[in-house]
Amino acid sequence: MRTAEPIIEIRGLSTVYYSLRGLVKAVDNVSFSVIRGEVLGIVGESGSGKSTLSMSILRVLPLNARIVAGSIMYNGTDLVKLPEQEMKKIRWHKISLVPQAALNALNPTMKIKEHFIETAKYHGIRDKKSIVEKASELLELLRLEPPRVLESYPHELSGGMKQRVLIALALLLDPEVLILDEPTTALDVLTQRAILDLLKDLRKKIDITMIFITHDIAVIADLADRVAVMYAGKIVEIGDVFTVFKSPYHPYTRALIRSIPSIIGSVEEMKPIPGSPPDLVNPPPGCRFHPRCSEKLPICSEKEPPIVEVKPGHMVYCWLYAKR
């Protein structure tokens, strides 16, 4: 990271789903910046809104979802307000997304080569020869043998190979920002390690900003520069990875780190979080974590906690740190 210049600035973003059960407030009044050149890790339990957030940035949400408030500033333009025609020039060209569970989204009847050609064609590039050259270059960068992989069908590749193909596909048009939604979740330990190492190498070789989404905090510790912790549609803490892991401020972040069974640390200190994550149709009032929080104050169930900068660049949404 050279300078702390933001490349994406999100302010007050709220995204909802219209469902039979009512309005699901999947992302609720979320604000944060992505710094040029960084790997920003977003961590949270299943259903906390991570995927919705990533789909909101690129406006590739399901039909029953809507961004109802906020702005997403990228290069001086608000992506929330951008006409669809203009948004097409951002997707894949500038900001690219490898969606969750994309491994199964590769077309089984198409060779990998055709996936690259079709993707480029969709984005207005038709020169097959240069696309295949670019694809080979990227596959090589991701340590795959281009001739063999390009001529393969998806089922002929292992999960780790498919995940690397998807990353190469996302990089095809030289985007500035790459969003990866749970890219290592379905993979075995050794394959996950290989992908993490590759992403680290990748950022040394090309200019790229990454948003890395996962439910596994160990992966964040391994790769990210900064971490944003999500709980029930909100970001509750954001800061430098080393600081947040060493001294987490938010009670949820602390509890989350303690709840991970790991091969390091004392087994006796590992503890589950009591209760369960709330239903986002009817989230608890005030701080959404209050029913599970061991440090809650009377005000926590009444008013939403404010944002507090506990150290430069380290923000926490919690009443414990508010000056009252």
Add this chain to the structure above:
Amino acid sequence: MLRTVNAPLIEARNLRVYFYVKKGALGKRGIVKAVDGVDLVIEEKGIVTLVGESGCGKTTLGKTIAGLLRPTSGEILFRGKSVAKMNKKEYMEYRRSVQIVHQDPYASLNPTKTVFQALSYPLTRWKLVRSRAEAEERVKELLRLVGLTPPEEFMRKYPHQLSGGQRQRVVIARAISVNPSLVVADEPITMIDVSLRLGILDLLLRLREELGTAYLFITHDFGAARYFSAKGGGVIAVMYLGKIVEIGPAEEVIQHPLHPYTKALIDAVPVPDPEISRKKRMPPLRSLDIPSPLNPPPGCKFHTRCPDAMPVCAKKEPPLIEARPGHYVACWLYTK
């Protein structure tokens, strides 16, 4: 032969489970050796955690031990008696005594049945209750045991009205309802919210204290394997291509792994500490990909990837030997 402290509850002896499958487009027949010569002892009240990469045979081994798959060769002994030689009554007793909890709590409950119906069915099937009133009492007791209170309320619910963690508790209650002596828990926390996973593992451990259940816990997560086996004083067994390559006390296997495969996995796994995790790098394996189980390498099955492979490794299969007290490994590095 593996040594044990308590009486053996279940023993697998040179167990093999093969699947006959079509190979490629030509339709040539191939054999997947999902379990290929496993010796394993689970003691009364014991804990064995099986870890290994996807497809190494964990579920197949678990299902075979639970009597859901028939061994191709080798045998399973239940309380010293070979399952293949049991009469009907003994076989029924074995099937009741070994219950399985599957990975997906969503798929394992019938959406049209209430919690009461789901839990009372095995009670009636195994004739453990005689009346509806007795069934109700027992179901309430089971719900209390798995922490679903008040039980009167949970009894009436349908699966869709429960969270993932609550569903898994119902599935566990169903498994213990027939008083099994062994529960095979196949990835019981994989589909559960991270913050609730330890709660389920703690529940299983508590049930062992209260009911004396032994466990075969299956997971691909070394952290969860360590937590469960270390807290319960059990062992961890590492599987690779149908074989157990290392087995020993939990902390021993995690802190001092012996087999090159176990070492590679432990070196690779990210940990929730940036200082430590960032020093990790891909171990120097000769290949990243697991060989196809249709065509496993001869000798030590890991030799195509092992950084320490020697000439003998490709020729002869290493035996499982006791390298340290209670800590077994199948690798030529440890055999003189």
